[in-house]
Amino acid sequence: MKTYFRLLSFAKPIEKFAIPYIIATLFAIVFNTFLFTLLGPLLETLFIKDAPTTLSKVSSSIDFMGRFSQYIQHAIDTYGKTETLKLVCIVIVVTVVLANLFRYLSQRFMEDLRVHTLLNLRRKVFNNIMNLHVGFFNNERKGDIISKVASDVQVVQFTVTNTLQVVFKEPLQLLFYVGVLISISVKLTLFSLLVIPVSGFIISKIVKRLKHQAKESHESFAKMIGFLDESLSGIKIIKAFNATPKIKEKFDQENKFYSYLNRKMARRQQLASPVSQTLGVFVVVFIVLYGGTMILTGQGDLTPAKFLVYIATFSQVMQPVKALTDSFSGIHSGIAAGERVLELMDTKPLLVNEPDAKILDHFNSAISLQNVSFSYGEKQILNSITFDIEKGKTVALVGPSGGGKSTLMDLLPRFHDPKSGTIKIDGYDYRELTVESIRAQMGTVNQESFLFNDTIFNNIAFAKPDATMEQVMAAAKIANAHDFIEQTENGYQSFVGDRGNRLSGGQKQRVCIARAVLANPPIMLLDEATSALDTESEKLVQDALNNLMKNRTSIVIAHRLSTIQHADKIVVIDKGSIVETGNHSELMAKSGLYKRLIDMQAFTD
The missing domain is CATH 1.20.1560.10 (ABC transporter type 1, transmembrane domain)
Structure with missing residues (x-):
């Protein structure tokens, strides 16, 4: 009863x-x-x-x-x-x-x-589902x-x-x-x-x-x-x-x-x-x-x-x-x-704001990771990760598959909390800030280009529902998407289909980039955004990403290492640990894992 x-x-x-x-x-x-x-x-x-x-x-x-x-x-x-x-x-x-x-x-x-x-x-159930942490859905x-x-x-x-x-x-x-x-x-x-x-x-x-x-x-x-x-x-x-x-x-x-x-x-x-x-x-x-x-x-x-x-x-x-x-x-x-x-x-989200959590309304200096470790159950994924991401710089995460790069990327917008160690932004511990204000400073473009079954306009304006047509078109132009959008049947009012299946992989990715451009966050998270594309689409998307990263702090996971050689800092991760850090020239001079990865990719190309 x-x-x-x-x-x-x-x-x-x-x-x-x-x-x-x-x-x-x-x-x-x-x-x-x-x-x-x-x-x-x-x-x-x-x-x-x-x-x-x-x-x-x-x-x-x-x-x-x-x-x-x-x-x-x-x-x-x-x-x-x-x-x-x-x-x-x-x-x-x-x-x-x-x-x-x-x-x-x-x-x-x-x-x-x-x-x-x-x-x-139904409202209560759905609202609770939307409040749950990302790990729950895994x-x-x-x-x-x-x-x-x-x-x-x-x-x-x-x-x-x-x-x-x-x-x-x-x-x-x-x-x-x-x-x-x-x-x-x-x-x-x-x-x-x-x-x-x-x-x-x-x-x-x-x-x-x-x-x-x-x-x-x-x-x-x-x-x-x-x-x-x-x-x-x-x-x-x-x-x-x-x-x-x-x-x-x-x-x-x-x-x-x-x-x-x-x-x-x-x-x-x-x-x-x-x-x-x-x-x-x-x-x-x-x-x-x-x-x-x-x-x-x-x-x-x-x-x-x-x-x-x-x-x-x-x-x-x-x-x-x-x-x-x-x-x-x-x-x-x-x-x-x-x-x-x-x-x-009754399932409670693992990530909740502290009662006295502050709102982060801007990003001024750096994101700092100090001895960050993370595990799924008994499986250790990250082990004592320490490095800084300074404002305005581009930091690339590279390494063999399964090394923990994507997991590390998920920690930055606080999809998960580290099991030990701290992540700070402008000197504030993540736990002292509201989750929403942290994510408001970040935009994401993933390997999987997810679009909602809606118009191209509404997908681009997803993070900014009050955006005008002019603003949406400007974002699409920066993302090299405007030309193909204009060629669709109804232009910006064309429906993209379920998960965007009416568009090609490169087109979907450029719409996703336009969505991130319109949101205009100071920090961009790019997780292998070009890995699933053909050569022509990859060039168009990479040009769009370069436009997106201008004057922004960027954290990039790249499939093709040639695309991140301009990065200010390259962090090489293997088996959950940082094995090398430096820019392209410094890492090549060390003749370590990074150089081996570059040589292997050059050979396969």
């Missing part, structure tokens, strides 16, 4: 929807119950030739039907049967209209609550995250609000029906209501394993979503290696398992309703036998008309009982989904 009430908190302010829902539901129940109390007096006074004398007396204060019988008998005596029939029909029509009007209003208020809850829940399946935001949240909001609706409406409706039943016959009612606890006990046994199965089902669905995402992203590789049958088979296996779990859950859930209805039929049969015997033998004051109303009302009693049992079986799926959603929501 703790999980349920926590999920329910996302419905706040719940009173805005709950109060009108309660009022509308109450009126709907009153008018709905009133319809059944009209049935007995109507039958008894209009279709029985000699109305019983008992109609003139009310057997007890809760004998609602007796009172209605009195009123209708009085109307017959005053206006006649025909006029009374018209009056009763008008009352029935008005009652039906009001009952359905208030039922519609109650459903409308509940739907508003359901949508409101979904809005709050360890999680993307499909699992998507499944929680899309599917699990939907299950949660429906189950929570539906249960809330059932918990209030159905017991109240049940009480009203029971009130009518007791007013007709206390003996019959006490026996007939035994079906409710018996039904509840049996159904609780039936749905006992639903929560565990629901959790497995949600996890299986998440795997399918993740596999679908991977398959769509790698469709070219799948086609190139003729792996389509293998991928189909892998997806089909998970799909079958998911379907198997859903069938098992559905069978258990669907068993609850027939069980409750079967028990109800047994009780109705007994009521018919017992009540019919009472009427035929003249025992008690039970009349045929009252008996018919009793059976009709008891048949309606099973509707709220059925709704309660269905809700009881369905809530397990919602709680299982809710636990998955709350688990994601």
Whole structure:
């Protein structure tokens, strides 16, 4: 229940929807119950030739039907049967209209609550995901995250609000029906209501394993979503290696398992309703036998008309009982989904601003790394890295693959914190500053040119949404992108497609560079920005990068060492440690690792 009430908190302010829902539901129940109390007096006074004398007396204060019988008998005596029939029909029509009007209003208020809850829940989950550190996404399946935001949240909001609706409406409706039943016959009612606890006990046994199965089902669905995402992203590789049958088979296996779990859950859930209805039929049969015997033998004051109303009302009693049992079986799926959603929501970002963190509003002197070490779990990636990056200088990071260059680059915008050592900017420890203000001083161009499925204009203006067309065009010209943009179908308003797949690699990279140019940060981080390009595109992109680095502090990881020979400082990293530092001439004179890398690349070129 703790999980349920926590999920329910996302419905706040719940009173805005709950109060009108309660009022509308109450009126709907009153008018709905009133319809059944009209049935007995109507039958008894209009279709029985000699109305019983008992109609003139009310057997007890809760004998609602007796009172209605009195009123209708009085109307017959005053206006006649025909006029009374018209009056009763008008009352029935008005009652039906009001009952359905208030039922519609109650459903409308509940739907508003359901949508409101979904809005709050999904917003909270997504906001928390966006606040998580970058390392979190390296360890999680993307499909699992998507499944929680899309599917699990939907299950949660429906189950929570539906249960809330059932918990209030159905017991109240049940009480009203029971009130009518007791007013007709206390003996019959006490026996007939035994079906409710018996039904509840049996159904609780039936749905006992639903929560565990629901959790497995949600996890299986998440795997399918993740596999679908991977398959769509790698469709070219799948086609190139003729792996389509293998991928189909892998997806089909998970799909079958998911379907198997859903069938098992559905069978258990669907068993609850027939069980409750079967028990109800047994009780109705007994009521018919017992009540019919009472009427035929003249025992008690039970009349045929009252008996018919009793059976009709008891048949309606099973509707709220059925709704309660269905809700009881369905809530397990919602709680299982809710636990998955709350688990994601409770994940705390490893990088949070200190309460007294300062805002870095400019970059004046240098970034300093002092004995910085970093590891992923037990695997050591960086070991006691120490060097300075002075303002206005270009620093290149080079070395064999897997040496730790990209990890070091990720530490600069504080995607991760070092396990030991410190990183300072203008003398301030990174931990003393807000993460947002550090990143505001930096622009990034990665090896993977990521573009959003939007227009070229919006991709360039991503970091500066209020940019004008003139500013965007100026940035594109610096990035050598303006000419090819103008040649696209709609110019700057052309859509780039999913991840920019409508553009070539070089074009995507130049749009990314234009995005960084427009942001105009004092520090640029360039992570192998030309490594995946052909020779012609590489030249265009390299020219754009040279334009980008003018009058800026730049930290560069380069695939082709010839492109960083002009760097003010070259830091050679191997196996997580700095092995050499200097400019191109100094390192070549040392005849160390850097020279060997240069010679190897010259040989391969």
